[in-house]
Amino acid sequence: MHRFLGDLSIGGLRLKHLDGELELDEPLDHTSEHLLAGRLCVPPEEKELLEVGRPYRLQIEEGPAGIVIVSRMEQSKDGEVIVEFEPLAAVAGKPR
Secondary structure, three states, rough: OEEEEEEEOOOOEEEHHHHHHHHEEOOOOOOOOOEEEEEEHHHHHHHHHOOOEEEEEEHHHHHEEEEEEEEEEEEOOOOEEEEEEEEHOOOOOOOO
């Protein structure tokens, strides 16, 4: 796991300086985009801005960026919301 700070873009809105952990960071061929997977912490008051299954753009501070899908959200014991995400490309390849 690799810890990071990053911004999550939600349409015209941006959640800034979110703390997270990367499990996957692979560059996509012939593009500047990356496949990103992991989890991040979101303040409880911003949970309502996120939806499971919806794509968002994650920009790692001083690092890669990519489109991610929120796969799961869970409230932690300390009140923060743990948001798990995976790359859009991985979701698109899954059978339904």
